[in-house]
Amino acid sequence: MGKYVFGVDVGGTTVKIGLFNKDGNVLEKWEIPTRTEDKGAHVLPDIAESIQNKIAEKQLDRAEVMGIGIGVPGPVDSASVCHGAVNLGWDDVNIAKELYELTGLSSVAANDANVAALGEMWKGGGQGYSSLVAVTLGTGVGGGIVVEGKLLAGYSGSGGEIGHMHVLDEEEEACGCGNFGCLEQYSSATGVVTLAKRALKNNTKPTVLKESELTAKAVFDAAKDGDELALEVVKKFGEVLGKGLALIACVVNPEVFVIGGGVSKAGPMLFDYIRPSFEKYVFPGSLGTKFTLATLGNDAGIFGAAKLILDQAD
């Protein structure tokens, strides 16, 4: 077993890279831009070059580098093949094979939300649990499912696509995926703003919320201050999300939900709004499911990516 691992988290604008020792301590982390031109053809070569440079700069013994773990924003199957990533311009890409050819280092890839789940289990809010669902409430809603310590990638890499579970029949606006009534239409940062805009439309109550400066943070802050309209919005948010998480619990029955992403900065108050709805809809055998907050923030991806390699070496 070597001493070092690289963990890479590829986003639509930047790539985060971390150099870890095998105990999971970050020795160094940095970012490079994501070049999406030419159908994303530069993304992996840029990463490979950056890692090669780091190995040279730190004078690392290549034999001591265990490999490169990488999370990407698209479905990735258990053979590390990505089946399209819109934000990178990718069609099918065999990530492990390409990175190996570029660097000579063993590589493992997975979906970014799944990798973040692994990171939170290893070093974040999910420490001590081996069966969890990580829910990232950001621009969209991402999910990562860990069963008995292992990522559930899904047959074609679409495991944990919980942002696109259908939760509301009456929706008339389409989700980014083309369907109607997806969880992320209400539970992402964008979704909270949509709910607030709708609430404001026919509102007659006094409220500090103004359409011009509407953000998820503003809504939760106003709710904490007792703003009635904001409280209505947060209640609706919690109802829909609680229902979605109840559906997930009926399928995989995790020990804990680890809630992260920008919206989770609202803190433990989230659970006060999610839990009543969760309990209303969930199968009684899963009533004991716990809720906790993610703690790694934007670093969850590089941690989880590093763990992909360490798990392979086990």
Place this chain on the structure above:
Amino acid sequence: MGKYVFGVDVGGTTVKIGLFNKDGNVLEKWEIPTRTEDKGAHVLPDIAESIQNKIAEKQLDRAEVMGIGIGVPGPVDSASVCHGAVNLGWDDVNIAKELYELTGLSSVAANDANVAALGEMWKGGGQGYSSLVAVTLGTGVGGGIVVEGKLLAGYSGSGGEIGHMHVLDEEEEACGCGNFGCLEQYSSATGVVTLAKRALKNNTKPTVLKESELTAKAVFDAAKDGDELALEVVKKFGEVLGKGLALIACVVNPEVFVIGGGVSKAGPMLFDYIRPSFEKYVFPGSLGTKFTLATLGNDAGIFGAAKLILDQAD
């Protein structure tokens, strides 16, 4: 590795037992009654006695018996502990430990629907797939999830409790679990009859369906003959089930759904009614999910139970 395995499927009225060789051929199968009195205290001793008798009768070398796999109607965690089984009168029962103490044979237990899924994967409709969800449309709706060849038991044994996913907001009657709008209220044999009764209530069309002799089979038969009301019922059944399966696919993204249970005797016509709704609601990355019929019928449980032991020996 030994030569023989026992597979046991415990139901509320009878226990099915199969003696298998390690290639999965049934050497003999039989049934004993399920004695649920005294809080089900006789269930495991009766099974143990029946197996001991069979070993004696067939003059099997005990060293050649690899163990006893057993499926029970309740949540079972991955340590073979059952957390209550209403139909057997059980509270918490450490099945593997008790059966071992009674027989001296290694034992592994799992939930009956999960075990049936494993059986269908091994020798039934799911052969050749390693990532599947088995859906049993019987008196209730059961589910069993297999991920990369392994059962997903769930943290407290409630993995695959898909019959209790919330799929309809407008339901006013309670499900057996106490919640409202569970999948099994519409997609089980009982559920199809409920849907038919509701359709008959305000019906003015001519129909061969009569409330007094309503069964799921009668409804599907009438639909095949073009009965308009029956077709309406089957359409509603397919809509709700397709939606439920789409939700499952967003979570675990299986390669195939294997549909079994009494209702599945309607045959491939089921898929014509399930698929349009599935495609409407599912995340586009899972549109390729396949559908197939279960083939083992009531024997799926004993096959899957035997496989539990063989998997352990791998």
